[in-house]
Amino acid sequence: MTHFASKADFLAALSELSVPDAQAIAAAAARQAQLTKPAGSLGRLEDIALFMAGWSGRERPCLDHVQGIIFAGNHGVADRGVSAYPAEVTAQMVANFQQGGAAINALARACGAHLMIVPLDLDRPTQDISQVPAMSEEECLAALSAGAGSVDPTSDLLFVGEMGIANTTSAAALCAQVFGAAGQDWAGRGTGIAEPALTRKIAVVDAALALHGPHCQDSFEALRRLGGREIAAMAGAVLAARRWRIPVLLDGFIACAALAPIAAAAPGITAHCLAAHCSAEGGHARLLAYLGLDPLLNLGMRLGEGSGAAVAVQLVRSALAAHGEMATFQEAAVAGAL
Secondary structure, X not given: OOOOOOHHHHHHHOOOOXXXXXXXXXXXXXXXXXXXXXXXXXXXXXXXXXXXXXXXOOOOOOOOOEEEEEEEOOOHHHHHOOOOOOOOXXXXXXXXXXXXXXXXXXXXXXHOEXXXXXXXXXXXXXXXXXXXXXXXXXXXXXXXXXXXXXXXXXXXXXXXXXEOOOHHHHHHHXXXXXXXXXXXXXXXXXXXXXXXXXXXXXXXXXXXXHHHHHHOOOHHHHHHHHOOHHHHHHHHHHHHHHHOOOOEEEOOHHHHHOOHHHHHHOHHHHHHEEEOEOOOOOOHHHHHHHHOOOOOEOOOOOOOOOHHHHHHHHHHHHHHHHHHHOOEHHHHOOOOOO
């Protein structure tokens, strides 16, 4: 499903999740056992290779085409003073992305990814989640479809990122709604807000939970009431990637929060995902634990933009290089297993 015409379409997609290729995993594992190294000596690099084999359907997967998609959206809740930056920074940073001058541009070039920038109605912010639902049903479906429709089905690996002033507020609200607890347990400092702004942010999240909690009966309602256009778009992109059997590198707190409502309904959604890193945003480590994901990196990053995922692409490349290019014992004329 790459277009969601209705809420029913979206919910149906959650029940139609593909599974990895068991034969490809077995073939890759058999190859691993013959490579000129002690068994298990490359640690998680070996796990990554098997993961990639399962989703690519190939004994020796490769990364010929890595796609990165950065979705951008504006949030009405930014007017509540919950961010260190004004809402107009979203559009300004999108212009920077498009000109190639942001961190994600440099990191995408370094990891060999094709980067796509998708701004979503930046002149039309979502509504203030502490007062009304963030989006109408039609707006949420449009954002989900924009995300799904942006995925290149020929990609070997996908990572998604975001830009949206105040989107950590929506992400915190989504996590609190799905996994429980209050605003203070999920709302962090985001772009570096001071204590007064953090207090306002916690109050906004709590107000949003009180208002929308009774109505968040499914993942779609949680996304449309508490999320944002870029958050819903990331969810749509990850769902589309699952349809195309494209493995996904998840970035930080906001990208993972986009999956929180889906994971509550379909825990298997993370089976084709790797957590690129654990960010410095307070709730991210807890969120990863709820999603059952063990991050590849922990570098103290908190930029967003897909930046941590772009760095982790290098690890995937290393894993596949070792898996695909090492000689076997027979090829190297090395006697016996090490």
